[in-house]
Amino acid sequence: MNEEKGVSTLVEQIIKNTPTDKYSYEVILVDDGSSDDSWNIVMDLCKVNQNVKAIKLSRNFGQHYAITAGIEYSSGDLIIVMDGDLQDNPEFIPQLINEIEKGYEVVFVKRMKRTENLVYLLLQKSFYKILKLLSGLDLDHRIANYSIITRKVAVNFLKFTEHNRFYFTTIKWLGFKESQINAPQSKRLFGSTSYSFRKRINLAIDILTSFSNRPLYISILVGVFFSIAAMASGFYIVYRKYFFGFDILGWASLMTLIMFSSGLILIILGVIGLYIGKIFAQTKSRPLFIVDKKQNFF
Secondary structure (H helix, E strand, O other): OOOOOOHHHHHHHHHHHOOOOOOOOOEEEEEOOOOOOHHHHHHHHHHHOOOEEEEEEOOOOOHHHHHHHHHHHOOOOEEEEOOOOOOOOHHHHHHHHHHHHOOOOEEEEEEOOOOOOHHHHHHHHHHHHHHHHHHOOOOOOOEEEEEEEEHHHHHHHOOOOOOOOOHHHHHHHHOOOEEEEEEOOOOOOOOOOOOOHHHHHHHHHHHHHHHOOHHHHHHHHHHHHHHHHHHHHHHHHHHHHHHOOOOOOOHHHHHHHHHHHHHHHHHHHHHHHHHHHHHHHHHOOOOOOOEEEEEOOO
């Protein structure tokens, strides 16, 4: 998305690092609703090399939908998924293929040296710990989308029809024989990321609610705890009334308790609403993405 300055370099580096002496190849570029000149540049690349193919989505559907589109239109026995900003360094393509040749079905790239700022890395690490606590998913924050999968894995991945799609977690869920390679994350050469902080928060919430119903159970436990606390408080008040006389409770403490419990109820209702909203979205059975244009698919 909006990678007009870097897409030519991306394709050049991919082809340079692909072992074309052993494998035939195709480079599928998915334009996820770019508003710059990315698509015209991609068309020029397709004219020069018939192995470069392109898909233009009708609008911005999101990264994981674009990945799904690329996998769906791919024809290879091995499929490498990577971001288009060159932070996923194509130099590691041969290592990914070597791991697959050892008999693995999935190989992820673990980013050992990150280029994001320290605040973002701390927030990301904290989120993954919270995600593990709330969902039971033990995910490594150093692993993203850069990976290679076999055709068998791709076929099973495409069976998923959920509208809340996350490539990494879905591939992990499939459970095929997996390996990893370590690699530093490269710096973005051109432009800036389109993944805003708000989009990252929305993605985090979607991952949490899509792969676990544990937040609902936690809501029940919180409700049970406060119900027991309320009952205990009631017994205490009755006890004070009949044995020591009744003291008038302070207005401030009472209002604080009411506001806290009301806020807690609204939070729990919000969690339930998120799940209901996702059920509603899924029942619409809308297509995952809409392809506007294609090039070099014969």
